Amino acid sequence: GRDVQVVDPEVRAHVYSLVTALGGFNGEDVSKYNLGDDALACLRDIKKWLRLYDDKTNRLDVARCLAEANIVNGDLLPILNLWYNGEGQKKKHLTRVALACLELLVPLTWPVEIHGQMTINHHRHTPYLQQAQVQYKRGILDQNTGLQTLRAVIQIGLPSFTMPKSERTSRDDGILKLMLYLLRNVAMISAPKGLVTDADEEETSRSTTINAFQQQNVFALILTMSANISEDFNFQDVVLLEILFHLVKGVDVQKLFMNDTERKAKHNDELSDLLKKESGVKREYAKNAPTRHGRFGTMIWVKRDDAKVSTVSGQDILKDGQIAFNKMDQTKKWNRPKHGRRQQPEAASGDFTLSTHLTSTATKNLRTFVEEFLDTGFNPLFTHVRKAIEREADRVTDINTRQFLYVVAWFLQAERERRSYQRKQNERNKGTSKEIEPDNFSLVASVLNQETFVFLNRAMQYSFDNHEWQDLNANMRCFTQILLTIQEMAASTFEEDQEIAENTLNRIFYEETTHDRIISIVRGYKDQGFAYLDACTELSHVFLRMLENYSKANVDMQVRSKRRARAKKTDTAGQEADNEENVDSEAEELADAARVAKERKFDFKRFSARFCSQKSIDTFVQFTTYYRDLDDEQLKRAHRFFYRVAFKQELSILLYRLDILNLFYRMIKGSESLDSSKPIFREWEEFVKQLTRRMIKKLNERPALFTELLFSKINATLFYLEYGHEKQTISTG
Amino acid sequence: DEPDATKVLGLDADLKVTKQRVPIAKLDEARLLSQKGIPKLRKDVKTKLKFKGKAHEFSDLGRLLNFYQLWLDDLYPRAKFADGLAMIEKLGHSKRIQIMRREWINEEKPDYLRN
Numbered sequence: 001g002r003d004v005q006v007v008d009p010e011v012r013a014h015v016y017s018l019v020t021a022l023g024g025f026n027g028e029d030v031s032k033y034n035l036g037d038d039a040l041a042c043l044r045d046i047k048k049w050l051r052l053y054d055d056k057t058n059r060l061d062v063a064r065c066l067a068e069a070n071i072v073n074g075d076l077l078p079i080l081n082l083w084y085n086g087e088g089q090k091k092k093h094l095t096r097v098a099l100a101c102l103e104l105l106v107p108l109t110w111p112v113e114i115h116g117q118m119t120i121n122h123h124r125h126t127p128y129l130q131q132a133q134v135q136y137k138r139g140i141l142d143q144n145t146g147l148q149t150l151r152a153v154i155q156i157g158l159p160s161f162t163m164p165k166s167e168r169t170s171r172d173d174g175i176l177k178l179m180l181y182l183l184r185n186v187a188m189i190s191a192p193k194g195l196v197t198d199a200d201e202e203e204t205s206r207s208t209t210i211n212a213f214q215q216q217n218v219f220a221l222i223l224t225m226s227a228n229i230s231e232d233f234n235f236q237d238v239v240l241l242e243i244l245f246h247l248v249k250g251v252d253v254q255k256l257f258m259n260d261t262e263r264k265a266k267h268n269d270e271l272s273d274l275l276k277k278e279s280g281v282k283r284e285y286a287k288n289a290p291t292r293h294g295r296f297g298t299m300i301w302v303k304r305d306d307a308k309v310s311t312v313s314g315q316d317i318l319k320d321g322q323i324a325f326n327k328m329d330q331t332k333k334w335n336r337p338k339h340g341r342r343q344q345p346e347a348a349s350g351d352f353t354l355s356t357h358l359t360s361t362a363t364k365n366l367r368t369f370v371e372e373f374l375d376t377g378f379n380p381l382f383t384h385v386r387k388a389i390e391r392e393a394d395r396v397t398d399i400n401t402r403q404f405l406y407v408v409a410w411f412l413q414a415e416r417e418r419r420s421y422q423r424k425q426n427e428r429n430k431g432t433s434k435e436i437e438p439d440n441f442s443l444v445a446s447v448l449n450q451e452t453f454v455f456l457n458r459a460m461q462y463s464f465d466n467h468e469w470q471d472l473n474a475n476m477r478c479f480t481q482i483l484l485t486i487q488e489m490a491a492s493t494f495e496e497d498q499e500i501a502e503n504t505l506n507r508i509f510y511e512e513t514t515h516d517r518i519i520s521i522v523r524g525y526k527d528q529g530f531a532y533l534d535a536c537t538e539l540s541h542v543f544l545r546m547l548e549n550y551s552k553a554n555v556d557m558q559v560r561s562k563r564r565a566r567a568k569k570t571d572t573a574g575q576e577a578d579n580e581e582n583v584d585s586e587a588e589e590l591a592d593a594a595r596v597a598k599e600r601k602f603d604f605k606r607f608s609a610r611f612c613s614q615k616s617i618d619t620f621v622q623f624t625t626y627y628r629d630l631d632d633e634q635l636k637r638a639h640r641f642f643y644r645v646a647f648k649q650e651l652s653i654l655l656y657r658l659d660i661l662n663l664f665y666r667m668i669k670g671s672e673s674l675d676s677s678k679p680i681f682r683e684w685e686e687f688v689k690q691l692t693r694r695m696i697k698k699l700n701e702r703p704a705l706f707t708e709l710l711f712s713k714i715n716a717t718l719f720y721l722e723y724g725h726e727k728q729t730i731s732t733g
Numbered sequence: 734d735e736p737d738a739t740k741v742l743g744l745d746a747d748l749k750v751t752k753q754r755v756p757i758a759k760l761d762e763a764r765l766l767s768q769k770g771i772p773k774l775r776k777d778v779k780t781k782l783k784f785k786g787k788a789h790e791f792s793d794l795g796r797l798l799n800f801y802q803l804w805l806d807d808l809y810p811r812a813k814f815a816d817g818l819a820m821i822e823k824l825g826h827s828k829r830i831q832i833m834r835r836e837w838i839n840e841e842k843p844d845y846l847r848n
Contacts, residue, residue, distance in 0.1 A: 304803060304807075305777075305807075310806075321799075322795065322799075325799050325802060328802075328806070329802065329813050329814045330813075332810075332811070332812070332813045334811050334812060334813075334816075335813070335816065336812060336813075336816035336819060336820065657822070658798070658801055658818050659815065659818045659819065659822065661794065661797070661798065662798055662814070662815065662818070665791070665794050665795065665798060668791065669791055669795065688790075688791075688794075689790045689791070692790040692791070692793060692794045693787065693790055696784050696786065696790075696793055699784075700784075702841065703775075703778065703779070703841060704837050704838040704840070704841050706774065706775065706778045707771055707774060707775060707834065707837055708834065708838070709801075710818070710821050710822065710825065711821070711822055711825030711830075711834065712822060712825060712826075714831060714834065714835070716835065717834070717835060717838050720838065720842070721838070
């Protein structure tokens with residue numbers, strides 16, 4: 001191709017000569033790295049180049065040259081190991097060299113991300129650097145050659161680490177920071193999406209990272225620091241949070257807490273499910289597959305009104321009328337143009353939507369770590385981080401709130417899984433001496449207090465108002481996990497736990513703003529992607545069910561509702577006024593400071609009626625369109641919601657819309673239906689059957705419904721269509 | 734001097750003929766309310782759609798969906814079933830259609846319920 005000068009040749013020459021002068025493998029013993037005479041000065045010069053050329057002029061040129069010169073795997077890592085393995089640790093000079101290596105490693109492994117202020121230069125170098133960093137990670141984790149880079153890095157930080165906090169200088173704090181950021185970078189780097197990597201991805205996978213962290217004592221370091229965060233490591237909390245985030249993001253908690261046989265069984269189940277699905281597809285195909293060759297040329301007429309006909313070709317249509325209908329539809333070439341927002345690629349620093357698979361060794365290692373972390377580090381670290389975020393400390397960045405919420409949600413789920421695992425173990429060991437006493441929930445108490453709820457509510461409102469959907473997603477997951485944990489607490493054998501759970505629920509459900517927010521989140525879904533859809537439907541499912549139970553158990557439940565002062569008079573206007581009030585509640589909230597807060601009796605029936613609006617139904621319909629990929633739990637969630645709408649709230653009229661009916665029909669009948677051997681299929685089948693039966697009865701009674709099937713219903717006619725008579729309203733003159 | 738008439742009128746200039754594209758038929762309010770649209774639907778459901786009732790729920794539902802598919806194919810052959818449904822649903826939010834919908838519902842109400 002054309003010879004393009006990507007980097008100024010003079011810069012390249014300077015950088016290359018520095019790298020060459022660092023040292024190399026050519027001496028008497030070829031396998032031994034020989035340090036150049038002025039290595040320390042070279043390292044410092046390279047650091048200056050990075051800072052004064054790349055950072056100051058906002059380029060990535062030097063980083064690119066260093067990647068091409070293979071400085072990390074060729075020089076820095078061998079030097080570090082020379083220092084760690086040999087007698088180097090006692091030599092002051094060599095220790096300095098090692099530190100200088102670390103000082104270079106951190107900026108070189110610092111993730112290059114796609115962001116808003118990229119120059120042409122960034123666009124040119126980013127893909128190359130991303131791939132280079134994967135190579136760096138491979139080198140750092142590489143154990144085959146006897147390198148122990150992570151251990152060496154920890155060794156560099158150790159003198160500063162053991163020092164009491166009061167005696168540490170700012171240099172010591174800097175070294176600790178370097179050490180932790182290197183660990184964060186290693187955990188974070190992953191093969192870039194959409195770019196081909198030339199080597200085995202296994203060597204840089206999450207499993208390899210976890211195993212290396214276990215073998216080289218990184219986990220022990222994280223545990224020690226988390227447990228002593230408030231005494232000795234005040235400023236390191238956010239970095240620790242980031243390391244944890246990049247370790248656990250996307251890891252399936254349920255699979256973590258299974259023993260090998262269970263996991264194997266689960267894998268087998270998944271495999272056999274997939275195979276069954278596949279053979280089902282094949283069977284469906286074979287049912288209608290042509291029995292003659294492709295040019296056999298069958299053609300039929302579908303007779304229609306006014307002596308019109310449509311022609312459809314293919315042998316399969318002879319057997320079943322439905323297939324002819326499907327084919328008539330599928331052969332149309334035009335598609336309705338869709339004007340959706342295009343999804344911005346999510347930066348790796350905050351994305352948690354991709355799931356990761358772990359090998360069985362890595363699973364074991366991570367699980368040991370997670371259990372120890374729950375026992376010692378969870379409460380101190382997360383209290384500390386929450387306070388730092390609230391205080392808006394300098395070290396906190398925007399992404400940290402999301403990471404915090406996600407990690408808390410993940411560990412709460414881990415704690416619940418661990419308890420259920422222990423319960424199962426106890427059942428199994430009944431009668432033997434190995435019974436373990438159940439614990440109370442104090443291990444995760446730090447995120448179940450009032451401060452956290454205030455934090456959570458504020459964060460949720462903020463991300464909702466500012467359309468930060470990924471943040472909101474993390475928020476919803478966290479809230480769901482907290483609710484589920486409290487539910488489990490309420491069922492605990494400890495009286496203390498029950499009491500706390502009762503109190504907490506009261507506090508969560510006391511604020512009417514929380515109820516309203518959840519309703520508006522569910523109603524506000526539009527193009528935010530499947531992960532978001534999953535989180536918001538799960539939250540609404542859990543919230544609604546718990547609220548239902550709670551309001552049943554506490555009949556005289558009160559809520560604090562904040563309304564405008566003049567809203568008092570129109571309080572009796574009923575549901576319609578209520579709906580209107582929600583629409584402009586956002587604007588109102590900002591503009592209107594003069595509100596009165598008063599206690600009101602909570603009416604679950606009315607609340608859930610608001611929940612079952614057309615918009616939330618649309619959200620759940622969107623969710624259900626993924627039915628082929630949903631698991632049983634998710635299908636159940638959707639089923640319960642529609643069941644509530646149709647039969648508990650008696651609003652089945654809202655579901656009588658052709659696109660919804662078409663979706664339900666396809667779930668049960670035809671070649672794309674759900675697996676009929678599963679119990680969840682029976683539930684759906686029964687539901688659709690009941691729904692259809694009611695609908696046909698209504699169609700016969702009120703033929704106007706035939707046209708209304710095409711549309712979302714209007715509030716004014718809703719009641720008549722459902723019941724066949726007008727609502728009795730009492731006017732209050 | 735008199736102004737040159739041919740110049741002013743542009744008689745000498747070359748005529749540029751831009752071919753108009755054939756307009757694409759749209760599924761809009763007018764089409765939906767035309768004779769082929771909802772009026773036909775309302776007429777046909779009375780004569781051409783029969784349900785078998787209890788124990789035949791799924792075949793009834795299938796028949797209902799097929800009926801609408803054919804109706805939509807007649808009304809606007811360009812769109813697939815699902816696309817057509819989405820387009821019509823969207824039209825249902827317009828003022829004019831909403832007024833019509835209320836009217837259709839009111840028509841079948843007994844006298845004492847009509848507003």
